[in-house]
Amino acid sequence: MTEYNPKEIEAKWQKEWERQGLHATPDSIEGKENKYVLVEFAYPSGNLHLGHWYAFSIPDVYARLLRMQGHNVLYPMGFDAFGLPAENAAIKRQLNPRTWTFDNIDYMRRQLRSMGVSFDWSREVITATPEYYKWTQWMFLKFLERGLAYQSETPVNWCPSCKTVLANEQVVNGACERCGTVVEKRNMLQWNLKITDYAERLIDGIEPLDWPKPIKDAQKNWIGKSEGAEVVFLIAGSEASVTVFTTRPDTIFGATYMVLAPEHALVQEFRSKINNWNEVEEYISKARNKTDIDRNAEGKEKTGVELKGLKAVNPATKEEIPVWIADYVLPNYGTGAIMAVPADDERDREFAKTFNLPIVTGYPKAGLEDFGKKVTKYKLRDWVVSRQRYWGCPIPVIHCKACGTVPVPEQDLPVVLPDIEDYLPSNEGKSPLAKASAWVNVACPKCGGEAERETDTLDTFVDSSWYFLRYADPKNTSEFASKEKLKQWLPLDFYSGGAEHTTMHLLYSRFWHKVLFDLGLVNEAEPYIRRMNRSLILGPDGQKMSKSKGNVIDPDKEVERLGSDSVRMYLAFVGPYNEVSAYPWNPDGIVGVRRFLERVWRLNSKLGGENENSTLLHQTIKKVGDEIASMKMNTGVSALMILVNDWEKKEKVSQEEYEILLKLLAPFAPHMTEELWHTLGHQTSIHTETWPKYDESRLQSSEVIIAVQINGKVRATFSASSTIGKAEVVEKATGLPEVQKWVGDKGVKKVIYVPGKLVNLVVS
RNA sequence: GGGCGGGUGGUGAAAUGGUAGACACGCCAGUUUUAGGAACUGGUUCCGCAAGGAGUGGAGGUUCAAGUCCUCUCCCGCCCACCA
Numbered sequence: 001m002t003e004y005n006p007k008e009i010e011a012k013w014q015k016e017w018e019r020q021g022l023h024a025t026p027d028s029i030e031g032k033e034n035k036y037v038l039v040e041f042a043y044p045s046g047n048l049h050l051g052h053w054y055a056f057s058i059p060d061v062y063a064r065l066l067r068m069q070g071h072n073v074l075y076p077m078g079f080d081a082f083g084l085p086a087e088n089a090a091i092k093r094q095l096n097p098r099t100w101t102f103d104n105i106d107y108m109r110r111q112l113r114s115m116g117v118s119f120d121w122s123r124e125v126i127t128a129t130p131e132y133y134k135w136t137q138w139m140f141l142k143f144l145e146r147g148l149a150y151q152s153e154t155p156v157n158w159c160p161s162c163k164t165v166l167a168n169e170q171v172v173n174g175a176c177e178r179c180g181t182v183v184e185k186r187n188m189l190q191w192n193l194k195i196t197d198y199a200e201r202l203i204d205g206i207e208p209l210d211w212p213k214p215i216k217d218a219q220k221n222w223i224g225k226s227e228g229a230e231v232v233f234l235i236a237g238s239e240a241s242v243t244v245f246t247t248r249p250d251t252i253f254g255a256t257y258m259v260l261a262p263e264h265a266l267v268q269e270f271r272s273k274i275n276n277w278n279e280v281e282e283y284i285s286k287a288r289n290k291t292d293i294d295r296n297a298e299g300k301e302k303t304g305v306e307l308k309g310l311k312a313v314n315p316a317t318k319e320e321i322p323v324w325i326a327d328y329v330l331p332n333y334g335t336g337a338i339m340a341v342p343a344d345d346e347r348d349r350e351f352a353k354t355f356n357l358p359i360v361t362g363y364p365k366a367g368l369e370d371f372g373k374k375v376t377k378y379k380l381r382d383w384v385v386s387r388q389r390y391w392g393c394p395i396p397v398i399h400c401k402a403c404g405t406v407p408v409p410e411q412d413l414p415v416v417l418p419d420i421e422d423y424l425p426s427n428e429g430k431s432p433l434a435k436a437s438a439w440v441n442v443a444c445p446k447c448g449g450e451a452e453r454e455t456d457t458l459d460t461f462v463d464s465s466w467y468f469l470r471y472a473d474p475k476n477t478s479e480f481a482s483k484e485k486l487k488q489w490l491p492l493d494f495y496s497g498g499a500e501h502t503t504m505h506l507l508y509s510r511f512w513h514k515v516l517f518d519l520g521l522v523n524e525a526e527p528y529i530r531r532m533n534r535s536l537i538l539g540p541d542g543q544k545m546s547k548s549k550g551n552v553i554d555p556d557k558e559v560e561r562l563g564s565d566s567v568r569m570y571l572a573f574v575g576p577y578n579e580v581s582a583y584p585w586n587p588d589g590i591v592g593v594r595r596f597l598e599r600v601w602r603l604n605s606k607l608g609g610e611n612e613n614s615t616l617l618h619q620t621i622k623k624v625g626d627e628i629a630s631m632k633m634n635t636g637v638s639a640l641m642i643l644v645n646d647w648e649k650k651e652k653v654s655q656e657e658y659e660i661l662l663k664l665l666a667p668f669a670p671h672m673t674e675e676l677w678h679t680l681g682h683q684t685s686i687h688t689e690t691w692p693k694y695d696e697s698r699l700q701s702s703e704v705i706i707a708v709q710i711n712g713k714v715r716a717t718f719s720a721s722s723t724i725g726k727a728e729v730v731e732k733a734t735g736l737p738e739v740q741k742w743v744g745d746k747g748v749k750k751v752i753y754v755p756g757k758l759v760n761l762v763v764s
Numbered sequence: 765g766g767g768c769g770g771g772u773g774g775u776g777a778a779a780u781g782g783u784a785g786a787c788a789c790g791c792c793a794g795u796u797u798u799a800g801g802a803a804c805u806g807g808u809u810c811c812g813c814a815a816g817g818a819g820u821g822g823a824g825g826u827u828c829a830a831g832u833c834c835u836c837u838c839c840c841g842c843c844c845a846c847c848a
Binding site: 213214217218220221222224226228244245246247248259302326327328329330332333334337338339340341345346347348350351377378379499502503561562573574575576579580581582583584586588589590591592593594595596598634635637638639640641642645705706707708709711712713714717749750751752754757758760761762 | 765769770776788790827828847
């Protein structure tokens with residue numbers, strides 16, 4: 001028997017599997033059920049890091065188990081190829097984003113193959129290819145048709161470094177999620193998708209899903225449903241009124257003043273009646289220029305200005321109350337106006353104290369709808385999808401002076417992203433595409449007159465909202481995917497990815513899917529039934545890996561040192577996959593896994609024994625299958641180690657049982673098991689074998705160890721037949737000298753017997 | 765401020781209310797006619813020579829029996845956050 005040489009055998013089998021097309025997945029196989037295992041596709045950043053290995057190789061173990069258990073398993077991979085990060089990286093290197101991205105894809109594909117993951121590359125999807133984004137554009141037009149895509153001039157988040165607008169979800173603590181630059185507010189004409197129309201359904205749909213509770217809660221929280229009432233406050237001495245939203249209409253008798261957002265329309269409407277207009281105007285312009293960071297820095301210190309000369313009437317008390325503007329009232333939540341109840345609301349109280357406004361306590365409580373009508377409000381905002389950047393999917397719309405906004409006719413799709421020289425973003429908020437005049441200037445599809453193409457591109461999250469549908473039918477040129485093929489694979493059986501997508505990709509794509517469902521284009525309202533967030537691999541120092549900290553583990557080097565199978569198996573072994581946790585990479589820990597694989601390799605020289613059909617073997621078969629299915633790979637691996645530890649003590653091992661071990665190990669270490677399998681004389685792949693079956697009746701050993709407790713503390717153990725009865729156990733237990741020592745002459749008051757496990761003797 | 769997770773050896777972690785610490789790393793001792801470790805054997809929760817005692821952040825409780833269930837409390841992490 002030769003030595004275990006992973007480098008050699010891994011390269012050999014990767015090549016051979018590819019040659020055989022082992023992982024190409026047909027749309028259906030007679031007698032097999034389809035299963036769709038999905039991982040978030042790769043972003044072509046340029047290099048595979050350990051996170052990719054963790055993200056792809058562990059679900060691969062699961063996919064391989066399902067295959068061996070007789071399913072037709074789709075496990076695809078693709079590239080989320082448009083977007084800011086790739087474009088920024090390309091600009092930094094003075095490369096065209098297209099060249100940069102597609103070179104990265106070629107390189108990463110090769111790296112991915114070294115993982116020995118069973119991706120079906122024949123179904124690869126790349127969002128930046130016209131074959132793909134034709135359908136992104138087509139779907140966008142469907143949204144437009146339905147009134148779910150619209151343009152509006154609204155204050156948006158502008159990243160001055162990336163020189164583009166960002167969605168709310170992409171702004172973290174007032175800074176750009178991608179580059180960390182403080183985001184500014186700008187008024188710009190933007191394309192939006194009406195995700196708010198789906199707020200209620202996005203909340204309702206989430207309940208029955210098999211998702212971890214924290215993700216469900218986070219999404220519900222982000223959508224932020226609150227039930228309350230809208231109450232109309234009249235402006236004294238005028239016909240005008242202001243509607244406020246409150247979740248506590250019962251406190252209306254305590255409302256002693258009202259506050260509007262500085263941006264509220266009423267302020268401008270009454271500008272001539274406001275006595276201190278200069279002061280008010282100054283406050284408004286200050287509030288407008290404040291970034292979210294500034295606002296946070298001020299903490300909870302309240303600022304505001306009274307609109308002097310204006311009074312509102314509290315509909316409950318009929319009293320005239322002052323009207324203020326303050327930036328703690330947000331323009332885009334509720335109605336942009338509140339009734340302030342300083343006795344009951346902490347923020348209102350603080351504001352009232354700062355400006356000496358009246359606080360009344362002990363007021364009567366009102367009924368829910370006495371003074372207003374019941375309404376529901378959401379924190380969720382519409383999804384701003386315009387990006388003033390080159391590297392994205394063109395928005396398929398033409399602006400005509402005569403006809404207005406005209407959709408690009410379906411037969412003209414895709415609107416191909418042109419190759420341009422100057423792709424740098426501009427400070428004015430104009431897409432670089434605006435400079436490609438040959439591309440921009442077109443005839444209006446409606447009237448034939450002069451018209452211009454929309455030059456903004458779509459947010460990358462639009463591209464990734466439906467990629468998993470394309471895998472079902474990746475070569476289709478007449479539809480994004482046929483409904484029949486979609487039916488064969490969807491909804492997904494399993495979707496694994498990062499927690500950072502909870503309120504972004506996972507929310508956007510659910511929304512997208514619901515719209516497609518309403519359009520009759522997909523068969524189900526929810527795309528992902530089972531979702532799992534993976535945990536995180538940290539550097540050896542327990543810190544998040546980063547180049548600046550110098551704690552980055554390069555998977556290529558680990559593969560070179562110990563082999564792909566060792567890397568995969570170590571990642572499986574560090575801890576449960578399905579937990580929001582983080583595991584430090586232990587360079588010695590992976591060596592332990594390599595040692596285990598070598599032990600399995602060496603067992604080969606002990607072959608020739610008789611079948612033992614041991615309890616341990618049956619228990620291991622059950623355990624490994626169960627643990628992989630629940631993504632608790634760590635305990636699955638340890639079960640295999642226990643079996644191997646046991647066999648190592650034996651003189652001989654039966655070949656048939658050794659082959660069972662190899663099959664159990666195959667999902668974790670696909671290369672090594674394949675090599676050993678062929679060494680044993682098999683001609684076909686171990687990965688097409690069926691998963692070993694265990695015998696239920698062999699799970700329980702005939703010999704058991706009974707623990708004897710005195711008052712709940714273990715004082716002795718003895719072994720006995722598993723069929724031993726209570727009376728006999730008590731007799732044996734009380735006969736033991738170390739038990740008698742504790743019982744003494746006190747006598748046994750009570751006996752609890754747990755069959756085959758323990759007996760507890762209660763003594764005085 | 766709101767929401768959600770967690771606290772178990774030196775480390776990663778195991779434990780349907782039923783022998784806490786499986787499995788692995790590290791460490792210690794030894795073996796292999798040099799060395800090395802990605803080899804082998806044994807040991808390794810803490811205190812104690814031992815008998816024994818203590819022990820899953822802390823304090824109570826339920827139970828024959830609690831890491832697991834209940835009450836209170838401390839600490840840590842993540843997400844959202846002036847959302848009316």
